[in-house]
Amino acid sequence: MNNEVFNFSDIFKKGFLNSATTDLSAMKVVLTLGLTFVIGLFIYVIYKKTFKGVLFSKSFNISLIAIAMVTSLVIMAVTSNIVLSLGMVGALSIVRFRTAIKDPIDIVFMFWAISSGIVTGAGLYTLAIFGSLVIGLILVMFNNVSMSENAYLLVVNCHDNKAEEEVIKKIKDEIKKFNIKSKTVAKDNIEMTLELRVKNNETSFVNTVSNINGVNNAVLISYNGDYVS
Template identity: 50%
Template sequence: MQNENNNQMSFSDLLNTEILANFNTDISLTQISITMLLSFLIGLFIYTLYKRIFSGVLYSKNFNITLVGLSMITSLVIMAIGSNLILSLGMVGALSIVRFRTPIKDPTDLVFLFWALASGIITGAGFYSLAILGSIIVGVVLFVFMKKSKFETPYLFIVSFNGETTEQNIYEQIKKTVNRYDIKQKSVTASETEITFEVRLKEKEPGFVNSITNIQGVENAVLLSYNGDYVQ
C-alpha cells in the first residue's frame, strides 16, 4: 500500500515537473526584440493590405491601426503566458470575463481582426516561420479574391424618364456600356416611369451616367454602389 502511494506521488511529482518545464521563466532581450519586430511587420502588412483592398463605404483608419496594435499586444501576452504558469492561469480567468461590445459591420473586418490576433499568438509562441509563411498565404488569397469581387461590384442604377421611345434608347445605351444588367424594379405613373437596374460596369466607364442623361426624355439618373443585397 505504501509502495502504491509512493508510485502515485512520484507520478504526480513527475507531472508537475513536466508542466513547469514547459514554462520558460527567462525571456531574453533578443527574443523580445525579434518577436515585437516581427509582430509589428506582420501587423504593418495586414494594415497595408486592408487599406489596399477595402471596398466598404467608409474606411476607418482607427480600426486599421488597431490591427497593428492587436498583433503586437497579443504577442506580448503570449510571451508572458509562456514564461509564467500563474500568470497564464490569471490571464485565462481575466479573458473569460472580458466582453467585447464593438460591433463588426463588415465580415471582412472580422477576418482581418482574427488574422491580426492569430499572427500575434503564433509570433508570441515563437513560431516565426509559420507566422511569416501563413501571413503571406492569407494575404495573397485575400488580395486575389477581394480584388476580383471589387472588380465585379454591382451597382444600382435608377433612371426616371418619359415615353416608350426613351425607354428603348435607355436599354440600347445600357447594353453598350455595361457587362451585364438586370431589371430589379419598374414603376409607372401618369407622369413618368422609373426603372431600377442592377448593372455591372465595364472597367473605366466614368461617362455611363452622363450617356444616359443625354438621352432625350430622361429626367433623372442615379448610380449607387451596394453589396448585392436588394430589398424591394
C-alpha cells in the same frame, strides 16, 4: 529519524508546480514584441493597399497592430506560467465582441493579426514571418486581379410610360445583365432603380439614357451589395 510518506497526489502537485513556471528573459520579450510589431506593420500596409471600401478607417488599421502585440503578450504569459494560463482561459471566456464587421475581408485581417500574435508569442518566429509573407502576397495578388464585371445601380426618372419603354430598350441593347430593383410611380414622374453588371467600367451608356426624350435625369451608383458609394 523522521520518515515522510508521500502519496501520488503530493508528488504530482510538487512536480507540476515546479515545472509550471518558466522565466522569460528581457531579450526574448523585446525580440518577440519587436517582431510582432514589424509583422503588424506589414499587416497595416497590406490592409491599406488592398482596401476597396468606401470609408477607410485608420483606427481599425492601427488596431490590427495592437491586436497582434496584445495577443503576443498573452501567449508569452500563458506559455511561461501554466497556472496563469488556466486563469486566463476562464477570464477570456467571458469576453464578447459586439462590433459589427461589414466587410468580410476585415475579419480576415483580424484573424491574421491574432494568429501572428499567437505564433510569435509561442516563439515560432520563422512560421510567423513566412506565413505572413505568403498571406500578404496572396491578398495583394487577388487585389490586383481586375474584375471583368462591376455592379452598379442606375436610378432613372422618366416623364411617362413611353420614356420608360425607351430606357428599358436602350438598357437591353447596352447591358446583358440587369434587373429592376424598384419602381416608384407618381404624377408626371416614374422613378426606376435597376441593378446592372457593367464590363470594364464602361459607363457611357448613361449619357445616352439621359438624352432620351422624357428622361429627366439618370444617376449611376457603384453598388457593393451591402452599401452604395
